[in-house]
Amino acid sequence: MNDYVSALLVDVQGKNPAEPEFHQAVQEVAESLALVLDRHPEYRHSRVLERIIEPERVILFRVPWVDDKGEVQINRGFRIEMNSAIGPYKGGLRFHPSVNLGILKFLAFEQVFKNSLTTLPMGGGKGGSDFDPKGKSDNEVMRFCQSFMSELFRHIGPNTDVPAGDIGVGGREIGFLFGQYKRLRNEFTGVLTGKGLNWGGSLIRPEATGYGCVYFAQEMLGTRKETLEGKVCLVSGSGNVAQYTVEKLLDLGGKPVTLSDSSGSIFDEAGIDREKLSFVMDLKNVRRGRIKEYAEKYQSAVYTETDPRLDHNPLWDHKAQCAFPSATQNEINGKDAANLLRQGVYVIGEGANMPATVEAVNQFVDAGILYGPGKAANAGGVAVSGLEMAQNSMRYGWTRKEVDNRLQLIMSSIHEACVGTADRFGVPGNYVDGANIAGFLKVADAMMDQGVV
Numbered sequence: 001m002n003d004y005v006s007a008l009l010v011d012v013q014g015k016n017p018a019e020p021e022f023h024q025a026v027q028e029v030a031e032s033l034a035l036v037l038d039r040h041p042e043y044r045h046s047r048v049l050e051r052i053i054e055p056e057r058v059i060l061f062r063v064p065w066v067d068d069k070g071e072v073q074i075n076r077g078f079r080i081e082m083n084s085a086i087g088p089y090k091g092g093l094r095f096h097p098s099v100n101l102g103i104l105k106f107l108a109f110e111q112v113f114k115n116s117l118t119t120l121p122m123g124g125g126k127g128g129s130d131f132d133p134k135g136k137s138d139n140e141v142m143r144f145c146q147s148f149m150s151e152l153f154r155h156i157g158p159n160t161d162v163p164a165g166d167i168g169v170g171g172r173e174i175g176f177l178f179g180q181y182k183r184l185r186n187e188f189t190g191v192l193t194g195k196g197l198n199w200g201g202s203l204i205r206p207e208a209t210g211y212g213c214v215y216f217a218q219e220m221l222g223t224r225k226e227t228l229e230g231k232v233c234l235v236s237g238s239g240n241v242a243q244y245t246v247e248k249l250l251d252l253g254g255k256p257v258t259l260s261d262s263s264g265s266i267f268d269e270a271g272i273d274r275e276k277l278s279f280v281m282d283l284k285n286v287r288r289g290r291i292k293e294y295a296e297k298y299q300s301a302v303y304t305e306t307d308p309r310l311d312h313n314p315l316w317d318h319k320a321q322c323a324f325p326s327a328t329q330n331e332i333n334g335k336d337a338a339n340l341l342r343q344g345v346y347v348i349g350e351g352a353n354m355p356a357t358v359e360a361v362n363q364f365v366d367a368g369i370l371y372g373p374g375k376a377a378n379a380g381g382v383a384v385s386g387l388e389m390a391q392n393s394m395r396y397g398w399t400r401k402e403v404d405n406r407l408q409l410i411m412s413s414i415h416e417a418c419v420g421t422a423d424r425f426g427v428p429g430n431y432v433d434g435a436n437i438a439g440f441l442k443v444a445d446a447m448m449d450q451g452v453v
Contacts, residue, residue: 004037004044005030012053019102021329025109025354026053028361032436035425046452048444052112055105057081061151063129065144068137077148079127081161082108085446088159089125090115090382090389092166095173099130103329107166110353111382113439114375117414120386125161127152133168134288145176152177153184158191158392164385165194167328170240170285171206190392193385197397202388204403205381209351210244211404212380212411213324213372217349218252219415220370220431229253232320234345236260236313237327238284238291241351241378245324246277258315260327261291263306265315270300312336319343326351334359341367350374365432376414376435383410 012026030049037044059079067073078101081089091111094104104126112124129148133141156163165174174194181191188200195201204211218228231254235242238259246256255271259280268276276298283289295303304314312335316323323345325331329352332340337360340348346369350356353374356364364371384407391397398406414435421441422434 002034002038005034008049016102016105019105021106021354022102022109024330024358025106028354028358028432029109029113029436029440032433033440035427035433036437036440039425042448043444046448048447049440051447052083052440052443053109055080055082055108056084058101059127059152059155060101063131063144063148063151065140065147067140067143073144075129075131075144077127077129077151078104079152079155079161079163080104080108080125081155082124082126083112083443084123085443085450086116087121087123088157089161090122090164090385091125091127092164093169093173093177094126094128094166095131095133095168096128097130097132099128104128106329107353110375112443113436114379115382115386116439116442117376117417117435118379118383118386118410119413120383120410122382122386122389125163126166127163128166128169131168133173138172141173142176145173146180149177149180150184153181156181156191158189158389162190162385162389163192164382167239170194171196190389193388195388200388200392202384202391202397202403203400204407205384205388206240207244207247208384208407209241209378209381210246210326211248212383212407213241213245213326213349213351213377214248214252214254215380215408215411216372216377216415217322217324217347217370219412220349220372221347223419224370227252228322231255231322231347232257233322233324234258234315234318234320234340235324235326235351236265236315236331236355237325237352238280239326241381242324242326243277243281243284245326245351246272246280249324250274250277254322257318257320259291259294260315263290264292264304265306265313266291266294266301266303267315267318268294268298268301312339316340317343320345322347322349324349324351325355327355328352329354330357332356332360334363336360337363341369346370348372349377351378353378361432365430368429371431373432373435375439376418376431379414380407380411383407
């Protein structure tokens, strides 16, 4: 690590105490960019990276709402408007008890580079609340969403900031949020993405992150003249990203064998086929049950309960060739990484944002495996959000095939940018450096053109 980067990280940690996820995200990007900043001192002179690290705007507000018992509840709402150099702020809303300022800043920072890689004109942002929709009635979720949007609406708009869904924010929540925005602003506009198909949504949007991650893995395998056909795949999570990762793996001949939620994980050596996937989708999307029920229904599956005392996740300790972490940040630690490599995994596509710790990432890069970092591999979700924005602007909807073709083209372009940039900066095959540098250059050049703002 050069002196400039070291000093930068010390400054970031001093200014942003108790935000370890944000420190981690900045460190990963800054270490990659040492290659660029040495070659292009004009970026350092203009302090472009320092400006990207500092959000353009941070909005923090209270969200009071009334539960079904008539009791007043209070949550915190956030929106981090990180960078708008190449387009309006774009990034999801996350409703989860773990949400805090540091986690949202890390997500918004990552979003800047991810959105840049998509080739679409979108800046980076992120938001959400420490509200937990799990166990709440539809009416409680509606009242919370309406209260949340009653403050957020004054800060967003189709040409300013366009939120989407993330963990805890699916079609139900987007509907309630959009309805309240429309009521408050008296306008029907593409201010949110992930909308219902009958009111401005795009085909393939729910599937996009999972599909895109698998397309990216297929592109990486193509560099070795291989495909996903017949490969055993470990998938974590059981929400939107995991479900559609499994679906696309099945389309391309892969054999997914694991899924998980916060309570535990299942390992199905026989493989998760379309019938089993349909059961999981009903379990999670309709009945909102726990993944343990999968093992109760299918005898081929083994359920392992989450044990916080363990220093590793058993899900990552099965023989396989591919892994798709699709749950949450830092779900793969150093011990998990070692287990994955020992079990024969040589393709990793990150469906979640920053699911691997620094120690794990270093092991993957040192091993020379095909490792697709989240800002590249899971960019399909925000890419189709950008396509939804385009369709809203035209008042026109594309067919499923048109959107899927565009998604495949975007993921191929992202892969090409990562590989080409890594080659150009002397680190061939390093998708981490390739993604970070390619994403940075587009934003940095736009910022240089626009002056010190």
